[in-house]
Amino acid sequence: MILDSKIPAGPLAEKWTKHKFSSKLVNPANKRKYDVIVVGTGLAGASAAASLAELGYNVKAFCFQDSPRRAHSIAAQGGINAAKNYQNDGDSIYRLFYDTIKGGDYRAREGNVYRLAEVSVKIIDQCVAQGVPFAREYGGLLANRSFGGAQVSRTFYARGQTGQQLLLGAYSALSRQVANGKVKLFPRTEMMDVVVIDGQAKGIVTRNLITGAVETHAAHAVLLCTGGYGNVFFLSTNAMGSNVTAAWRAHKRGAFFANPCFTQIHPTCIPVSGDHQSKLTLMSESLRNDGRVWVPATQEIAEKLRKGQIKANDIKEEDRDYFLERKYPSFGNLVPRDVASRNAKYVCDEGRGVNETGEAVFLDFRDAIKRDTRKIIEQKYGNLFDMYKQITGEDPYEMPMMIYPAVHYTMGGLWVDYNLMTTVPGLYALGEANFSEHGANRLGASALMQGLADGYFVIPYTVGDYLAQLAPTKVDENHPEFARAKEEVKQGIERLLKINGNKPVDYFHKRLGKIMWDKCGMARTEVGLKEAKADIQALKKEFWTNVKVLGTNEELNQTLEKANRVADFLELGELMVDDALNRNESCGGHFREEYQTPDGEALRDDENFAYVAAWKYLGEGKEEELVKEELVFENVKLTQRSYK
Amino acid sequence: MKLTLKIWRQKNATDKGGFATYVADHVSKDMSFLEMLDVLNDQLTEKGEDPVHFDHDCREGICGMCSLYINGKPHGPQQTTTCQLHMRSFSDGETITIEPWRAKAFPVVKDLVVNRSAFDRIIQAGGYVSVNTGGVPDANEIPIPKTVADLAMDAAQCIGCGACVAACKNASAMLFTSAKVSQLALLPQGQVERKTRAEKMVAQMDAEGFGACTNTGACEAECPKGISITNIARMNREYFSAVVSSDNM
Numbered sequence: 001m002i003l004d005s006k007i008p009a010g011p012l013a014e015k016w017t018k019h020k021f022s023s024k025l026v027n028p029a030n031k032r033k034y035d036v037i038v039v040g041t042g043l044a045g046a047s048a049a050a051s052l053a054e055l056g057y058n059v060k061a062f063c064f065q066d067s068p069r070r071a072h073s074i075a076a077q078g079g080i081n082a083a084k085n086y087q088n089d090g091d092s093i094y095r096l097f098y099d100t101i102k103g104g105d106y107r108a109r110e111g112n113v114y115r116l117a118e119v120s121v122k123i124i125d126q127c128v129a130q131g132v133p134f135a136r137e138y139g140g141l142l143a144n145r146s147f148g149g150a151q152v153s154r155t156f157y158a159r160g161q162t163g164q165q166l167l168l169g170a171y172s173a174l175s176r177q178v179a180n181g182k183v184k185l186f187p188r189t190e191m192m193d194v195v196v197i198d199g200q201a202k203g204i205v206t207r208n209l210i211t212g213a214v215e216t217h218a219a220h221a222v223l224l225c226t227g228g229y230g231n232v233f234f235l236s237t238n239a240m241g242s243n244v245t246a247a248w249r250a251h252k253r254g255a256f257f258a259n260p261c262f263t264q265i266h267p268t269c270i271p272v273s274g275d276h277q278s279k280l281t282l283m284s285e286s287l288r289n290d291g292r293v294w295v296p297a298t299q300e301i302a303e304k305l306r307k308g309q310i311k312a313n314d315i316k317e318e319d320r321d322y323f324l325e326r327k328y329p330s331f332g333n334l335v336p337r338d339v340a341s342r343n344a345k346y347v348c349d350e351g352r353g354v355n356e357t358g359e360a361v362f363l364d365f366r367d368a369i370k371r372d373t374r375k376i377i378e379q380k381y382g383n384l385f386d387m388y389k390q391i392t393g394e395d396p397y398e399m400p401m402m403i404y405p406a407v408h409y410t411m412g413g414l415w416v417d418y419n420l421m422t423t424v425p426g427l428y429a430l431g432e433a434n435f436s437e438h439g440a441n442r443l444g445a446s447a448l449m450q451g452l453a454d455g456y457f458v459i460p461y462t463v464g465d466y467l468a469q470l471a472p473t474k475v476d477e478n479h480p481e482f483a484r485a486k487e488e489v490k491q492g493i494e495r496l497l498k499i500n501g502n503k504p505v506d507y508f509h510k511r512l513g514k515i516m517w518d519k520c521g522m523a524r525t526e527v528g529l530k531e532a533k534a535d536i537q538a539l540k541k542e543f544w545t546n547v548k549v550l551g552t553n554e555e556l557n558q559t560l561e562k563a564n565r566v567a568d569f570l571e572l573g574e575l576m577v578d579d580a581l582n583r584n585e586s587c588g589g590h591f592r593e594e595y596q597t598p599d600g601e602a603l604r605d606d607e608n609f610a611y612v613a614a615w616k617y618l619g620e621g622k623e624e625e626l627v628k629e630e631l632v633f634e635n636v637k638l639t640q641r642s643y644k
Numbered sequence: 645m646k647l648t649l650k651i652w653r654q655k656n657a658t659d660k661g662g663f664a665t666y667v668a669d670h671v672s673k674d675m676s677f678l679e680m681l682d683v684l685n686d687q688l689t690e691k692g693e694d695p696v697h698f699d700h701d702c703r704e705g706i707c708g709m710c711s712l713y714i715n716g717k718p719h720g721p722q723q724t725t726t727c728q729l730h731m732r733s734f735s736d737g738e739t740i741t742i743e744p745w746r747a748k749a750f751p752v753v754k755d756l757v758v759n760r761s762a763f764d765r766i767i768q769a770g771g772y773v774s775v776n777t778g779g780v781p782d783a784n785e786i787p788i789p790k791t792v793a794d795l796a797m798d799a800a801q802c803i804g805c806g807a808c809v810a811a812c813k814n815a816s817a818m819l820f821t822s823a824k825v826s827q828l829a830l831l832p833q834g835q836v837e838r839k840t841r842a843e844k845m846v847a848q849m850d851a852e853g854f855g856a857c858t859n860t861g862a863c864e865a866e867c868p869k870g871i872s873i874t875n876i877a878r879m880n881r882e883y884f885s886a887v888v889s890s891d892n893m
Contacts, residue, residue: 051777066699067764069804070707129780131773131833133797140787158797164706165800172772179768210753239701273674278682279703390728456777504689548689556754558697
């Protein structure tokens with residue numbers, strides 16, 4: 001099978017314009033005859049649902065939370081990139097495109113990434129028009145800051161809560177369409193399966209989380225905007241409910257899963273404090289603009305620190321190793337996330353970690369406070385400092401913060417073409433749920449950009465092109481495929497409830513997370529990955545014989561919800577390991593220890609691995625089939641990434 | 645630490661409900677409050693008892709999903725969300741009482757889980773600027789004084805958790821509603837629909853069964869995001885000037 005990315009021909013800068021023109025249109029009077037399902041109400045889902053409803057389509061929007069406003073996009077802190085060049089500092093659409101391709105270690109498609117950079121400027125306009133209160137200068141115009149991996153200031157922000165404000169903007173647009181009757185909302189509803197008829201997506205099966213009712217919904221197109229799968233690691237910066245179930249069930253119905261091993265480990269998170277830990281909290285990357293990352297120069301000093309014999313502030317300047325500034329003089333503390341994370345791991349592996357567990361480095365604001373005054377630092381990062389203090393009990397104005405990398409984002413996801421359509425016609429994936437724009441590593445402040453680009457400015461065109469080719473007649477929900485898919489979902493639920501083993505769901509989730517973190521995390525080896533595969537298979541078997549799910553289906557049953565998600569994580573985990581094993585190179589967030597340069601940087605193999613690894617599900621217990629989409633670079637020259 | 649927990653258990657919306665008492669031992673001061681409940685739930689599950697249901701998601705204080713009325717205060721003793729509350733705020737041997745939000749407009753779903761969709765309907769009544777995707781001016785064509793943008797941002801920080809309602813003896817949603825009315829009334833983008841917005845959102849708030857405001861200030865004191873009651877004053881002004889001058893309703 002050959003995967004057709006459907007990238008339009010022609011010069012890079014004209015592809016999207018030409019594609020929009022050649023896309024078919026649905027007559028305005030006919031739009032009301034088409035139904036579209038949107039699963040997930042984060043930035044991608046809410047913006048898509050609102051925009052499609054504005055055009056006149058009938059939209060059904062689903063989320064598992066109690067309100068669409070709670071989707072995890074809300075937790076994004078730092079900002080959103082856009083090539084506005086308001087700062088006159090040399091930014092352009094081409095530069096944002098180039099930075100994103102390079103930052104992704106040349107594992108993303110040129111055409112998609114250029115389009116992302118192109119529409120980025122419209123996102124800011126849209127959000128401002130909605131009343132999103134971005135940070136401003138005294139003259140009343142928008143403020144920008146620079147963000148990890150970029151040498152221009154192109155990041156727009158709303159204090160440390162940019163994701164919240166953008167999501168509330170999209171949620172307000174969505175709410176307006178709910179009031180207009182164009183969107184029907186289904187909160188506390190989880191998608192359990194996709195209904196595929198004659199090879200096309202025609203609906204979904206859902207479970208009402210309050211009553212347990214398993215229901216079907218028919219539509220002409222289904223959009224999965226269901227986020228990433230970082231929770232496969234148990235501990236991550238994702239929300240507790242973030243899961244892979246919708247994407248995974250779609251995968252089992254024929255949607256290929258691309259680059260599953262590309263996960264982003266964020267360098268600045270609050271370190272783990274104990275076994276009870278349920279999630280990790282991110283400290284925005286923007287902190288690296290002013291904070292300096294360091295560890296003691298020697299193991300002996302670190303040892304004293306860990307034993308509590310000395311404090312950070314007792315360590316003399318010459319005994320501090322500002323390792324990022326030392327190794328990467330031109331980018332310093334602002335190197336991309338993968339580089340920053342890996343180097344934190346190295347110094348901790350050397351025994352120079354600074355907390356009790358030895359898995360933490362300092363992020364120090366002493367010099368910034370001296371230079372800019374505490375007041376300025378408070379204005380920039382006040383809420384983050386408060387959050388840090390709340391969680392750790394320590395005051396970062398007085399003592400350096402302690403940080404350590406944590407799983408944050410997944411670049412992999414459902415394979416989509418230029419139209420954001422998966423390998424199942426009529427089934428789309430938007431935002432973090434797809435694999436498309438970030439290659440092997442995402443730049444800071446680009447997730448919000450992609451989610452909103454997909455929802456506001458890409459899908460309204462591409463889904464129209466698909467719908468225009470379908471007859472404007474209702475999808476028949478009485479088709480036997482709906483009943484069959486529903487029955488299968490019910491059986492799956494019953495199977496979980498019947499096991500009645502001895503161990504709670506989290507017991508399995510934590511063990512899976514540990515396998516993934518240790519062997520498919522920041523650094524991977526062939527030996528480790530092979531062990532991980534066997535471990536996961538054994539764990540999966542144990543799960544299906546010994547998990548304890550109490551209660552019934554016909555009630556609010558949070559254990560059942562979790563068990564259902566963990567069952568899918570167990571399957572996904574194995575695929576991630578397969579993908580990491582297959583990719584015999586290091587690139588971006590995927591670091592195979594066997595493949596590194598003499599000074600420890602990721603060593604790509606463009607000759608053999610400049611492709612998207614898309615995996616095809618072949619059935620229960622069978623190895624998945626690898627289908628390659630070769631990446632074509634017509635505009636950028638592949639180089640070794642260097643931030644020195 | 646060893647704690648005694650008195651937790652509200654209610655099977656479903658129609659069940660009468662009541663308190664059950666549990667002992668939580670091996671509680672570490674570094675645990676978050678919800679992690680303490682996770683541990684309790686794993687223990688209950690192993691014993692074959694139905695775990696305590698509670699809402700939570702991001703666990704970093706921003707999604708607004710967690711709730712819990714702890715020892716007579718929404719989100720407990722600190723001015724933060726429950727997920728950000730840590731056990732170091734409690735002492736060994738203490739008894740902690742945990743209830744759901746109590747308000748007519750927030751019916752209990754199960755145990756500590758309530759239905760807050762009334763808040764969504766208040767936003768749907770007018771908490772937006774009616775602009776479609778595309779066709780908007782360049783972002784810098786709408787200059788906004790920094791002081792105004794900052795005030796709007798102060799109001800926009802509301803996470804919609806409902807602590808203001810739970811804290812209020814009248815179960816009033818004035819702080820929540822006024823935060824959105826204020827944000828949009830302050831900004832130039834919100835001017836066109838300023839009057840209808842205030843009228844419609846206040847009407848929806850009343851229709852949902854939230855109580856009136858009697859200026860006790862409990863909402864502001866308990867708001868995890870520090871939303872100020874000056875927003876309520878601003879909404880009252882917006883509302884009154886709207887009803888005497890508009891012909892919208």
